[in-house]
Amino acid sequence: MVLPRRTASGSAPTKIRGARRWSRPWILARVLVYPLCLPCLSLAAEPPATQPVATAPASAPSSVVDVAAEIVKVVGQSDSPTRRAAAINVLRSTTGDGAKALVTVFTTENNEAAKLAVCEAIAEVKAQAPDFIPHLEQLLHHPDAALQKAAAAALAGYADPEVREKLDAYRREQERRLLVESVQRLMDTLYDATRGEPERTDLLQTWLKSDLPMMRTKALEIIHEALRRGGTKPSAAVLDHIRTLDNDPSPTVRQALVAFLRDQGLLDDAPRIREMLSREPAESVREEIYKALGKLIDADSIPLCMAGLGDPSEQVAAAAADALGHLCEKGTGKPPEKLADVVRSLLQRVEQPVTTLRLRTDLVEAMADIAAPAFGSVLVRYAGPDEPESSVRQAAIRGLGRIGNADHLPVALDRLAQDNNAGVREVSAEAIGRLGAQPAHLQALLSRLDPKLEPAAAVQNQAWRAYQLVFQRLSDAEQEAALAVWMDSDLKTLGRKIELLTGLEAQVSVRHPGGDRLMALREQLGDACLAAGQTDEATAAWSRALGLAPADDVPTQTRLAGKLVSAYLKNGSPDKAITQAATAKLPEVRAAGAALLLQFVQDLGATDAEAAAGFLDRLLAAVPDGFGPDWAAKFKAARPAPPPHTQSAPAAANTQPAEG
Incomplete structure (x- = not known):
């Protein structure tokens, strides 16, 4: 929607012939009045459910058709008209198996074209088979709008009053949703067209005070979006009014309020949000509250979040677990006083029935964040191959690495070698980098550096980072042995060797400055740089090595100086x-x-x-x-010797005969 604007001089812009001028008052009137039409629109959209419904006259039975052949057309690679015609033939078949055959189409996955054809056929013949009803009702919520519309048209042909009542309720909800979206689009347009900050503030306050929840919600969303995108905070007057919405009758408004307060990040709002939790009946709002408490990082919220683990809704309990992970995360400061109680609460909850993947994942993620040693045995269980969900295995292995107990290394080594999920292998490499300290651990990581064995680049990169960490923990002899077997097969492996030697040089120069080992490392670094075509870096490394060579060590001095000259x-x-x-x-x-x-x-x-x-x-x-x-x-x-033509001119002149 394009709104007319005034020019810098204050005059109105030239009016385009045939264009309609929509003034700000007109838009405001539409925004404020249009929602009031909702009840009328809902009533006028469909006839009352009690109104008698005309049924289609029964069509003359067709001849017996080959149902199997027609089904193949429906689910195969046919075009849309062929699919629809085949489905109609099946429904009109006199064999009596048409409906049963077509019901199976709805149970298949990723064949929306076939489902659409069946819906259109049901609407065409006004089939009354009850087996279709649950599938058609499920399609009303399909993400494909065409399938939604076709399913609604198919259900409209049923004479069953219960079916029609559900369809009427669905259509009323759809109309309400479309109306809300339309009003909120108009609100966006009006807000964008309002340029002055005082005028925008007045507009937001008007909407925040509206009797319509959709307008209060949209006002909060506009304010929240400005905060997220540009860090623009509302005025003090608007913020004061926003905080009064903590007891709003609409759960949608309360949820939007909590999301805004969460991202605003003011610790002063934490008590207000905790107070909301004590009286909040809506699951969606309780879930949002726990998310906010986890982000605000207020230790006073820990008891409430522990209690939230027992919420009847597993979605809410999952949000409470996630909040505890943030509130008690290892390495983010002094451990909270109630850490032992948090650990005990999580261990108790994880042993109780868990029916949703969301809760199982968030419980394990919270344990991984907190990384208490008491979680070790539980995380080992969830990290193994018996856990079907890769996200859970991934979180469990991450937690084992953060706990820091080398006894858990076999789990990480096994998952690095055997797990079919790249994300799990990546965190396994990270855990080995935290826990490993032996040459055997280097070999396990080395196998993940080969693209022929490890196709995922993220796993290769993490394995290399872990290799460097483990390498630094080895003894001098173990490090030299690892370098001796390094294969310089290509520029990438050479680059990794250079990176390894560079880090080792920095490490040894601090521990053993001026020693023979540091000199040898610098010479190896120069050799690797030269092989990689990095001549300047090579000569710099050899120069540093030559500076450490004993003054009377002729072989070493000769070798290093010779490399530099060459x-x-x-x-x-x-x-x-x-x-x-x-x-x-x-x-x-x-x-x-x-x-x-x-x-x-x-x-x-x-x-x-x-x-x-x-x-x-x-x-x-x-x-x-x-x-x-x-x-x-x-x-x-x-x-x-200079070529003959470059001899001096006087010498050439002496070879000429004398004049006369």
Whole structure:
């Protein structure tokens, strides 16, 4: 709906020919008056249930048809007209089995087209078979609007007064729902068209004071949406009025109020919400209250939430369990004084009958959040293969990891290897990362890094994070053994090795700074970086390693300096290579560097004499003695001879005959 607006100068916009101007008062009148028509519309929509219903004349019985063949057309890949015609033929069959055959269509899953055809056929022939009624009534609440409409049309043909009464009630509820949606859309339009903040505040207060629950609810939703999207809080006057709705006669309004107070997050509202709970009859509102108490994190709410575990509604009890998980979550601060009572209450409730997945899941989730050692045996039971729901297994294993008892490791290892749900395997890897401390645990995680064995990327990533955590807990010898068998098969595994060595370098540099192990780690890190094509990172790691090498350790100094010189030459940094070789303190290391430079210039001269000569010029400029007489002679011999056309002009002139 597009509303006319005034221009910046205050003049009205140009009116479009044929367009209807809807003023703000007109919209407000519609919003306020239109809902009053609800009773009239409901009465006029359908004839009274007591009005005699005309039944369709019985059609002439058709010839006997092949019911099985027609059913195949209904449930097969036929087009809509063929499906409908086949269903009509079955219903008009004289065999008497038509209705029974078509009832089975309603019991199948994911075949809405066939169900639609049967509904249309029932409406067409005005079938009266009672077997269809429960299925048609169930379809009235199907998410597909076309199926809803077809089911209602089919039920409309029944002469049974009870069926028609239920259909009338359904239609009245549908009309009411559509009317509420229409009014609330108009309210949205009017609110958006109102630009001034004082005017918007007046509008909201008018709606909050309305006699119609739909308008009070919508006003709360508008305020709540502004808070969620942009953090816009209502004015003090509006907020004061909102808080007076805690005793509103409509449960929908009370539920919307609690949701708003929950997300507003003011701890001062917690006592008000607890007071509402003491007198709240509606399950939906009690459930919302427990959600709010869990989010507001007020320790005074713990006794009420423990009592909520015994609520007759398992949906409400589930919300109470979830709230306890938030209120007593491990690691979020000082444990509450009533933690022991909470643990006891949850253990007692989980041993009582639980009929819904929601309650079972939220009880286990609460135990996982609180992570009390007393929950261990219960979580082991719910984590195993006998638990059919993956969400419950996932929560239980997460809790075992948070409890921190290594005795629970076998459960996590088994689920990582055997569970068919990726989410369960992911939390199993996380639990191993928390609890594992042995090389065998590394091997279990290593198998999940292979895409051929583990297709889920999330599991691979979590297994790698867990691997790093377990690796840090191993002894030095165990860490070196794990690195020795690491397979550098591709860039991804190389990258993981680099990440592992980088973390280990940081760890060892704190525990054993300046030791041989740190030097060896840095050399390994440089080797891995070079293999991955990260030359700059490789030379940086080797430089750090060389700084730790003993001054008289000729083999180590020679090896590390040689790696640096070679890497600089390959990376197009000849000046760094020359400087690295020339600044070596040990003669043996200096000679080894000179040998690498000589080999480089010889290889370069074979393909690019000019570049080789330029390199030698830079070398002699940086090292005037040429690394000593012997090496200077070798470098001189390695200089390529200039091509003939580059000889000097005077020399060429001397070859010319004298004039005259």
